[in-house]
Amino acid sequence: MKALLNVIQNNVRQYSMTFALLLIMILFQLLTDGILLQPLNITNLILQNSYILILAIGMVLIIITGHIDLSVGSIAAFIGALSAILMIQMNLDPILSVLICLLVGALVGAWQGFWVAYVKIPAFIVTLAGMLIFRGITLIMLQGQSIAPFPPSFQRLSSGFLPDVFNGSSLHLLSLLIGVLLCAILIFIELRGRKRKQNNGTDVLNPTLFILKLVGIAAVILGFTYILASYRGIPYILILLIALIAFYAFLTKKTVFGRHIYAVGGNEKAAALSGIKTKRVTFMVFVNMGMLAALSGLIFAARLNAATPRAGNLFELDAIAAAFIGGASAYGGVGTVIGAVVGGLVMGVMNNGMSILGLGIDWQQAIKGLVLLAAVAFDIMNKKRG
Known part of the structure; x- marks a missing residue:
């Protein structure tokens, strides 16, 4: 609980609006x-x-x-x-x-x-x-x-929407597959980032909080893609938005x-x-x-x-x-x-x-x-x- 409070206190500016959303x-x-x-x-x-x-x-x-x-x-x-x-x-x-x-x-x-x-x-x-x-x-x-x-x-x-190459009847199966792949990629990035911080001697979240973070990421992504798959799948504009967010996040943080x-x-x-x-x-x-x-x-x-x-x-x-x-x-x-x-x-x-x-x-x-x-x-x- 103390570690959780420290994380919240140190990241209140970054995550306050996410919590508000x-x-x-x-x-x-x-x-x-x-x-x-x-x-x-x-x-x-x-x-x-x-x-x-x-x-x-x-x-x-x-x-x-x-x-x-x-x-x-x-x-x-x-x-x-x-x-x-x-x-x-x-x-x-x-x-x-x-x-x-x-x-x-x-x-x-x-x-x-x-x-x-x-x-x-x-x-x-x-x-x-x-x-x-x-x-x-x-x-x-x-x-x-x-x-x-x-x-x-x-x-x-x-x-426009991505066509379902798998021809799902009630669910857009391609959207679900994309959600699973995106979830796996983000978890891999989190794990690699944690390992890099540990190798550099930087403080990291304790294992319990880190696992909870991964579970939260997976739940949000899979739940979101399931909702989209229940209608017509992933719209093209969402793919464009994700690409822009990823590019500019990388630009501002890593360049x-x-x-x-x-x-x-x-x-x-x-x-x-x-x-x-x-x-x-x-x-x-x-x-x-x-x-x-x-x-x-x-x-x-x-x-x-x-x-x-x-x-x-x-x-x-x-x-x-x-x-x-x-x-x-x-x-x-x-x-x-x-x-x-x-x-x-x-x-x-x-x-x-x-x-x-x-x-x-x-x-x-x-x-x-x-x-x-x-x-x-x-x-x-x-x-x-x-």
Whole structure:
């Protein structure tokens, strides 16, 4: 029990939102009479929040470096309009259109990153200008009207599912197999990490707590994949999300560039004096954000099956809220990709649960605002305590 309390105390910032997410899910599961965790609703929850989670991954890197990006919603709308023009009006191949859109998103990020990193204009001003510029360009491109429909192959990006090669009758067997394989891979990674820490003389969890951790990981993964397998299986967008989370988690934790991001956000002057090219780091983070905003816009357009002038409205606020709720610091230098995803899921589950309960949008906005305020207040109190 003492060891467990020490683990909780030492990791309260990292795991507090994960615990809060579990409590919120249990609460809404009870309040909605079990509707929240129905296979259909869980699948819809993933599809409805995928583009916000993608934005949250990029936004947390921006916030770690000590900046903010208010333009991501407008960039997503702009890229959605561009994709519609390329695929619907110009009949361009969907794959080529997606590549062009991602490249344009990276160029937009480079444009904003240049002003922030090299001209030293505050990111708030640059991205506020970007929000107005790209929203205006979107309205000009669409001329106030929606463009639809997209090719079916493009729509599958947001609404397609893995086919079951085993032809299961009541369960999607391929999804179950993927869940078992993913569970085995994560347990292997945990075991290898524990062995490495022991060889280096680093403190590790005692065997009982470590086994409980492995059991918890296996239960969550297998239970989640079973729920998905009970409906239509694993959606393509979930595979994309897992790949992005794994890549950016590895980038931030295991690479030199990832450590430079934290160093720049922690103390930019000290980072520059230690030899880090702080301007280039900031520039690349904004390029990355532009590309992820483009990807989010493509996914939203595919799900809506149309490019609309109002697309991306308030996406930036949801992404910023997800990053802060997930543990990112308002002062920079602190935050994780996993935390941002958890924060996004907290917002998504709350939206979904309150909608099922029939709460109006007014109450939903007010409650989400209180949750965001509480998360930032928790961050500040932790910083003072530290």
